[in-house]
Amino acid sequence: MSCPITSKAELAKLSPAKAEELDGFLTSLPLTEDREKNRGFLIQSLHKAQEIFTYLPSVVQIHVANRLGLHLAEVNGVISFYSYFTDKPVGKYKINICTGTACFVKGADKLVDEFQRYLGLKVGETGTDGKFSLINLRCVGACSMAPVVMVNERVYGKVTTKMVPEIISDCK
């Protein structure tokens, strides 16, 4: 296992303020020598890290692994398992198309096609300019407004393919 100090220094190269914020959070956890107990804090640490850095690049993963006394492979294994975590940068606007059952029966697949065509992106991709990411989401629980599209925190209900340009132009 590498030295914790080095990994923090590497992290600081990304952004000193963000590195400090994450490190402060990790320090506040009641961590011990017991790896198994520390592991219980892994998912919440990753949530925090992703909140700070918007994604989880390898330097972040290494730092979290070091501080919790876990192997990088274990941390990476958790990130790749859960759909909420991403190790790739995401766009400024995350266009989440709900593809839960209620949205599906109300034509979410047509919206997926139209967004892909309009933005020239496939689901799961981020545009080269870093502005938009197209994401499939499983149910936000707003089934009464199906089909639903969520752009960052903003929810659009009863979306039709005709509304796609309008939704994109709201992202200014």
Place this chain on the structure above:
Amino acid sequence: MIDTPAKLNSHAEKLAKAKAKTGSTILVSLGTCGIAAGGRPIQEKLVAEAAARKAEIEIVEVGCMGLCHSEPTLEVINNSTGKSVIYGNVKLDQVPAIIETASKGIEAASCEVLKPSWFYPEDNETATAERIQARIVLKNTGKINPEIIDQYLAVKGYQALSKAVHEMTSQQVIDTIIESGLRGRGGGGFPTGKKWAFAAAQKNDQKFVLCNADEGDPGAFMDRAVLEGDPHSVLEAMAITGYAINSNTGIIYIRAEYPLAVKRLEIAIEQAKKLGLLGDNILGSKFCFDIQIKYGAGAFVCGEETALIHSVEGKRGEPTVKPPFPAIQGLWKKPTVVNNVETFANVCAIIRNGAAWFKKIGTAGSPGTKVFALAGKVKKVGLVEVPMGTTLRQIIFTVGGGIMNDRKFKAVQTGGPSGGCIKFDQIDTEIDYESLKRLGSMMGSGGMIVMDEDDCMVNVAKFFLEFTLDESCGKCTPCRIGNKRLFEMLTRICDGRGTMQTIQDLKDLSYTIKDTALCGLGQTSPNPVLSTIAQFENEYLGHIKDKRCEAGVCKSLLKFEINEKCVGCTLCARNCPASCITGSVKQRHSIDQNKCLKCGVCMEVCKFHAVERK
């Protein structure tokens, strides 16, 4: 600090006395759907208008009322008479009229008035024909402000916990729950009391109470509504469980996708601790109990209890073989009771009112109520809580108002990706755990998606398989590879490349997966396939033999043609994204089938019904 049962009672009495006897109270539904539909500005305007008129009106933020189809929703209660009016689809400009009429006990003329269909079996056990819903779980949801503990205390809050720790032994609590016949509402239907008894019988210095709030089933939002609308009922029930099994630690495992529920839970925990209703020596007894929140990170399989436990431990959420059951060896290898949010939400009412009361509601094998998230092609999408034994017809057609746009009902899907589809001729089935299983579906967590004649059942099966493929953890071969093969076969049928052998192969492989997969997710994943084959075999045959998708969903099997009604207006040609429609003005047009994308735009824009889908 409330440290004795007497103080709890006198506090509740004080709150009851302090309750306004004059003026009006306006409840504003502000759950996730209410906020998304624009409830927040309505609430702000209500507050501003009421203040401007110096009206004697209290505006209260509440959780989801269950009337999601008509959000923003509000309920105006006349405090002196107790009568109330519910307004739906409220618009900002209607707010002044609502405030104007609120205190007079009359309905604002410009608003849509809704009739509630529920009753509360604790106060009023009579159900008239139009009152199909019975509220136990959702009793306070949409009635009290979830962020103010006093509102919960005013409606007998924490009295069940007080009764348990002061008047009952642990064994009596367990016996009451066993006697009530309460079964796990997460889908499995395992008797809750038995689960508790197993954990209670373990001799261990540390045990855990885990609340499963990882509502991953797409199209289900019951647990979210309870946590957003009545978080204390879950906290109180977890503490009662802790008392019953001799545990001092509760953990709520909640989806990160539910930020509002998390926020309200955090507030509730803090308030309960401050009053001494959680923490050390609860209500002056020797019992101590603390609750923490752990976040999920988006994995459907984590609804399975062993996978959930691994996720709390910070590992990949992969299930393990049972036994050992979590009640014997669960979180950190300690005895652990895992219950769903809705199961917990039943506990306090049972402890307060007794097992006999609970058994009067519902059916003999499945007492109590069940909350369903009614969605899809139904007119009134929303949360519905009905006694077990209510028929699907009552839920879909009476409470749900029937099918949207007056289309024909085709099927209702229950149990999410583990469930199945139920046809019209079975719609009078009285639902409980067993009856749904007999129909090849299951209760599941309570998602209920209604489909009409425009839905292709083969495609629906394919949709659920795609979901399972995404969510399969990959640990066992039947689920990881078997479901992939099922998905490919369904894709072949939807593309018109299926044969009769494909149906046989689908069935064979489905049964193999059911028999051999490791966990509940894998074992139930072929259910959507088997149930659609059993109920809608003709649609499979249509795709295979006639190369036809009756619902007009499977693109490869569609063909658009222009008939003699065409007047040559060129509208279709101008709108066609593939530029594959040719023809001169005032001449009948034609579609180049080789270039056609089958998007259907020509059919949508044609004013003369000249485009036919075949």
